[in-house]
Amino acid sequence: MLVDWAVTCRYAESNGLVGTIVGAGVDLIQVPALPQAVGIMLAVRLGATVEEFQADQTHELAVQVQAPDGQPVRTPDGSESPPITAQFSGAAQQIVPGWLVTPMFAIALQWLASEAGTYTILVRAGLGEPSRSPVHVLEAGAPPTITS
Amino acid sequence: MRYVVIDLEGNQRESFESVEELLSELRDIVLSAGPATLAELYVLEHDDAGHEAGPTRRADEILAGAFAGVGTPQTYLFDFVNGHASEIVSPDSDPEYREIREQIREQTVVPA
Numbered sequence: 483m484l485v486d487w488a489v490t491c492r493y494a495e496s497n498g499l500v501g502t503i504v505g506a507g508v509d510l511i512q513v514p515a516l517p518q519a520v521g522i523m524l525a526v527r528l529g530a531t532v533e534e535f536q537a538d539q540t541h542e543l544a545v546q547v548q549a550p551d552g553q554p555v556r557t558p559d560g561s562e563s564p565p566i567t568a569q570f571s572g573a574a575q576q577i578v579p580g581w582l583v584t585p586m587f588a589i590a591l592q593w594l595a596s597e598a599g600t601y602t603i604l605v606r607a608g609l610g611e612p613s614r615s616p617v618h619v620l621e622a623g624a625p626p627t628i629t630s
Numbered sequence: 631m632r633y634v635v636i637d638l639e640g641n642q643r644e645s646f647e648s649v650e651e652l653l654s655e656l657r658d659i660v661l662s663a664g665p666a667t668l669a670e671l672y673v674l675e676h677d678d679a680g681h682e683a684g685p686t687r688r689a690d691e692i693l694a695g696a697f698a699g700v701g702t703p704q705t706y707l708f709d710f711v712n713g714h715a716s717e718i719v720s721p722d723s724d725p726e727y728r729e730i731r732e733q734i735r736e737q738t739v740v741p742a
Contacts (some may be wrong), residue, residue, distance in 0.1 A: 492738050493731065495721060496704040499694055510739040519711050521734045545708040545715070555710055566708045568715040586704065590718070592730050593710035620739075 483530040483541065484610035486584060490603070490617060494525035494588035498572070501525050501586045511619045513595070521592040522617055528607050529582045540571045544606045545591065550599025558594060565604075595619045634674040635689065643671070656693045668693060 492505030503525045511520045526543075534541075546565040547555045554562040572585060591603060598620050606612035633652040634645040646652040652673065659667055668690035675684035705718040707727050718727045 492734060492740075498704045505738065505740060508738045508740055510741070511737045512739045513737055519733070520737055521730050522738060523731075523734060543706065547710055557713060558711060563710045563713065566710065566713070566715045568706050568708070568717065570706075570717075588705045590705070590707045590727060590730050590734070591710070592708075592733070 483528060483534050483608035485605050485607050485613040486527045486529040488524050488526045488603075488605050488613040488615050490615050491523050491525055494523050496525070496586040496588050498585055501527075501588060509615075509617050511595070511617060512622050513619070514622050516598060516619070516621055517594055517596040519592055520595045520619055521590065522603075524589045524591065524603065524605065524615060525586065526589055526605055526607075526613075527584055527586045529584055530608075532583050534608070535572065535583045535585070537571070540569050541608050543568045543570055543587070543589075544604075544612075545589065546604045546612075547591065547593045548602040548604065550597060550601065552602075555593045555601070556596060563593070565606075631678070631683065632676045632680075634676055636672050636674060636686075638670050638672075645676075653693060656689055659689075660693070665690065 489503060489506050490509050491503045492508055494501055494503045506525070508522070511522060513520060544565045544567045547563070549555050554564065557563050589605070593601070595601065599618070601617050601619060603615040603617060604612040605615070632645050632647055633649065635643045635655070637643060644655060646655060656668060669688070671689035672686050673689055673692055674682055674686055677683040705721050706715060707718055707730065708715045718724050721727060
């Protein structure tokens with residue numbers, strides 16, 4: 483199982499198979515002042531074999547947000563925020579033998595942005611490699627220069 | 631109940647007495663003619679008296695819905711401020727999810 487693709491957006495919803503994405507590709511967040519809780523949505527499509535996606539199986543969706551320095555973002559009390567996981571399950575059959583099963587999810591994220599710069603959202607399904615989606619955070623009025 | 635497959639002109643191609651038979655035929659069409667073929671086919675439901683008993687549905691949507699179902703919900707919230715993840719069962723009525731959606735709408739910038 484792997485993350486086939488993940489797209490940042492302003493809004494997404496999915497029926498599990500196909501989705502509706504509003505503002506696909508948006509990657510800039512602007513807030514009056516920092517630190518500030520910020521958020522964005524992702525539309526995420528997975529790819530899995532039908533054997534990996536049976537009704538009696540549970541899978542893990544893990545999300546992590548890295549700050550501009552590459553370290554995990556911090557919680558309001560100053561500690562590093564570890565990856566957050568959610569469990570999901572479902573049953574799927576293949577339309578054609580050999581085709582991948584491609585469930586789709588909508589994910590809303592919120593984190594505490596302590597500084598301006600490029601944050602990275604990592605999404606991992608199961609034991610696969612995570613996808614990486616950059617999101618830029620700016621203070622209002624600041625010149626549009628980003629450090630990554 | 632019978633499931634009647636029609637083409638774009640409304641011509642009847644085949645009919646089936648069960649959903650399983652219908653899905654099997656639609657899958658065979660994908661295998662033999664490609665998935666785009668299903669976009670030109672529709673399915674009517676007829677009751678035992680031969681009257682239409684439901685809306686006309688696209689064949690490709692019927693097949694996709696039957697073979698790729700995923701358990702609900704499909705929306706998740708990952709909150710790194712409060713340190714938790716949650717499944718959003720009712721996207722329109724979940725207060726925390728609605729608040730974050732509003733926050734996203736206000737904060738994201740789409741270049742002019």
